[in-house]
Amino acid sequence: PLPALLVLALKELLEVSWLKLLPKGGVFLAGKDGATLELYAEHNLGPEITGLCRKVPFGRCLCGRAALQATTQYAGCIDDRHEVRFEGIQPHGHYNVPISMSGTVLGVLVVYLPHGHARNEDEVRFLESFADVLALLIAAKQREEDLRLAHGHLTAALADSDSLLRAVHQHTIFSQTTADGTITDVNSAFCRLSGYSREELVGAPHAIVNSGFHPPRFWDHFWQTIRAGTAWRGEICNRTRTGEVYWVDSIVMPFRNADGRIERFISIRHDITERKRAEEALARMARILEHSSNEIYVFD
Secondary structure: OHHHHHHHHHHHHHOOOOOOOOOOEEEEEEOOOOOEEEEEEEEOOOHHHHHHOOEEEOOOHHHHHHHHHOOOEEEOOOOOOOOOOOOOOOOOEEEEEEEEEOOEEEEEEEEEEOOOOOOOHHHHHHHHHHHHHHHHHHHHHHHHHHHHHHHHHHHHHHHHHHHHHHHHHHHOEEEEEEOOOEEEEEOHHHHHHHOOOHHHHOOOEHHHHEOOOOOHHHHHHHHHHHHOOOOEEEEEEEEOOOOOEEEEEEEEEEEEOOOOOEEEEEEEEEEOHHHHHHHHHHHHHHHHHHOOOOOOOOOO
């Protein structure tokens, strides 16, 4: 994990013999707001510092100035730039080095110096190079974490998709075709309604259940809609294997592959045959009554 790696890096840095550093330091990372540093890893910092410096706004104290100005800050003693102080604080100095990549401050490396330690340009160059290495490490781990989260979201989405597909299979009349309309999958409800077995349907054109009821312009609009990548919904009259017609309320949804091309269509249907028959019976009765020469009375 990134915090553990940063602690290891700090320990390695503090053990470099020619650097005259006190054996303690920390690494701050920029928060998501881009205006606050958060203490992310530390070595030998006391509870006062870890408490008071848990979050540091950009521009406050030496670490905040290093982040805001994107330049290394040096102090040989506790001066007026040390805005964070507490009773019993020991005299010391600092190098506060921004950790940057591509012009963006990712965080700040802070190391402690003995009181009165003079600024040394060799030390500064070494610490800035070390901060560049930390930037690479932080960016790599953050990308790794982003990938892990993305993989988790994708896994959850796939699980949700599988659950949804199972529910669709169980509770609707389902079929799936290739982009040219060849059936690749059907559920048992589709087989029961159409009268065809799964073996007869898979690999056959979806037109196998076409009743011939709808005019060509109906199908022209249907194919134009779904091939444009838009879902289509409407009522379709189909024919069973034995020649009986039935009606379904259909939703046909196009699905694209990674290249953006439509690779398949999924259709979800509900049997509305009885409703259509009832509507036709009512319409027929209405026509009979409308054209009847007899007087008609309706009583409560």
